[in-house]
Amino acid sequence: SVRNLGLEKIANTVRFPCKFASAGCTLSFYHYDKVEHEDQCEFRPYSCPCPGASCKWMGALSDVMDHLKKVHKSITTLQGEDIVFLATDINLPGAVDWVMMQSCFGYNFMLVLEKQEKYEPGNGQVFYAVVQLIGAKKEAENFMYRLELSTHRRRLCWEAAPRSIHEGVAAAIQQSDCLAFDTPTAQLFAENGNLGINVTISMVDGVRIMDRDSS
Amino acid sequence: SVRNLGLEKIANTVRFPCKFASAGCTLSFYHYDKVEHEDQCEFRPYSCPCPGASCKWMGALSDVMDHLKKVHKSITTLQGEDIVFLATDINLPGAVDWVMMQSCFGYNFMLVLEKQEKYEPGNGQVFYAVVQLIGAKKEAENFMYRLELSTHRRRLCWEAAPRSIHEGVAAAIQQSDCLAFDTPTAQLFAENGNLGINVTISMVDGVRIMDRDSS
Ligand SMILES: [Zn+2]
Ligand SMILES: [Zn+2]
Ligand SMILES: [Zn+2]
Ligand SMILES: [Zn+2]
Incomplete structure (x- = not known):
């Protein structure tokens, strides 16, 4: 794997919008901060809160209780x-x-x-x-x-x-x-x-x- | 190892005094109960309460604090x-x-x-x-x-x-x-x-x- 130093340099000087921009997040980040933010971003969709990884549902906070009542009766x-x-x-x-x-x-x-x-x-x-x-x-x-x-x-x-x-x-x-x-x-x-x-x-x-x- | 069934039979029908009899215990037991009792016997000497097995002191309850003050200053x-x-x-x-x-x-x-x-x-x-x-x-x-x-x-x-x-x-x-x-x-x-x-x-x-x- 050859590193593309030119691209890395650009990535480290340009700000990218958060990937949840369409959900309402207005922040943008240098490449190396973006992943960390997105993990914490309040506009990130919610996963099903049931323990274990069996249920793959994701959605808005306001829909979580509905999901639980319908799928996890x-x-x-x-x-x-x-x-x-x-x-x-x-x-x-x-x-x-x-x-x-x-x-x-x-x-x-x-x-x-x-x-x-x-x-x-x-x-x-x-x-x-x-x-x-x-x-x-x-x-x-x-x-x-x-x-x-x-x-x-x-x-x-x-x-x-x-x-x-x-x-x-x-x-x-x-x-x-x-x-x-x-x-x-x-x-x-x-x-x-x-x-x-x-x-x-x-x-x-x-x-x-x-x-x-x-x- | 050959089991001596004759001796085992005698051991299971005769009562033996607790090994702390000289310290004041008046109880006696069949062979198979004796070890269990002696582990609990209130006349058994006290060991040093310091954790780990480094100190081998044993003695009466009334001497434990003196031992701690002298040896575990x-x-x-x-x-x-x-x-x-x-x-x-x-x-x-x-x-x-x-x-x-x-x-x-x-x-x-x-x-x-x-x-x-x-x-x-x-x-x-x-x-x-x-x-x-x-x-x-x-x-x-x-x-x-x-x-x-x-x-x-x-x-x-x-x-x-x-x-x-x-x-x-x-x-x-x-x-x-x-x-x-x-x-x-x-x-x-x-x-x-x-x-x-x-x-x-x-x-x-x-x-x-x-x-x-x-x-
Ligand atoms: Zn965001
Ligand atoms: Zn679910
Ligand atoms: Zn005893
Ligand atoms: Zn001690």
Whole structure:
């Protein structure tokens, strides 16, 4: 592969418009900044927020809930700021995802519990639990979520800002920016192979959002 | 190896006294129960509670604090129910232990943070944090401890009953009955390579212990 230094030089001095210009983005970038921006661009279409890469749907934020209701009908939704996310049969072998929706403050949140095999087979699994907002990154900053596992005299909890579905949960899991625990810990909190995770969503102090109708 | 079935038969029908009989244990057991009991026997001598197996000291519970003060002089002690356990240089390579003493309710607790290499070298490390009581198993049941990592808008916490030093922390770590987190999570909460863990010790509701002088 011969490098075309002439073309590279031009590419590094000319600004190109963002590839989501037709969707409304007015920014332009030198070649080397463009890819990074486009990954973050607020006009980039939203992917389906379901974990795993099986669903290839993409579209506008305003169409995400419709997509979920039509294509992912089996996902349960619970109303309220404080609910229990019950993951059944956590001892199922292999990589498994559990998904639930939580509706509060006029927003919809997707709760994800993901079980991954450890690097060496037979060494058990790691569980990752995380919450994402069906909303933009800016909106996600207005909330906090809390995940709690508890039994008599034992408790594990994690609090953080939810991810926007625009960022997705895969990065959060890869960076361990989520509640992570292994199989023996899961067993400490499970009952009959089912794991109940208390999920509490709250608004960050000082933020006021008009209560939207989430129906 | 030829099995001596005659001897095995006798061993399974005769009761033997606990090997700590001279220390005060009056119980006796069939051969197959004896080992299990002796592992739990309250008259078994106490080992040095420092993590790792480098110190071979054994003795009575009443001599443990003297041993620590004489032989493990470098261990810091903080007074109070609510303290910060500051682990410095958590990025040091390899397996490392951090140890601190916390003194409250007239008792001494040993705080342990242990860093272990994951199964596959290069895949990072796992941290385990746990609290043990310099006291008997029965006494440990009177307390709860809480470990908390926190920064602006992120928090990880773990609550459980402390281990007695008679049980030791190795089993707790092996069973993941402790606060366990990996290197990326440690980085989320560390500042300049130092990790501060908030430690709060409380008494279980309904328990009253006369305040002993811990000096
Ligand atoms: Zn753009
Ligand atoms: Zn989909
Ligand atoms: Zn005994
Ligand atoms: Zn020692």
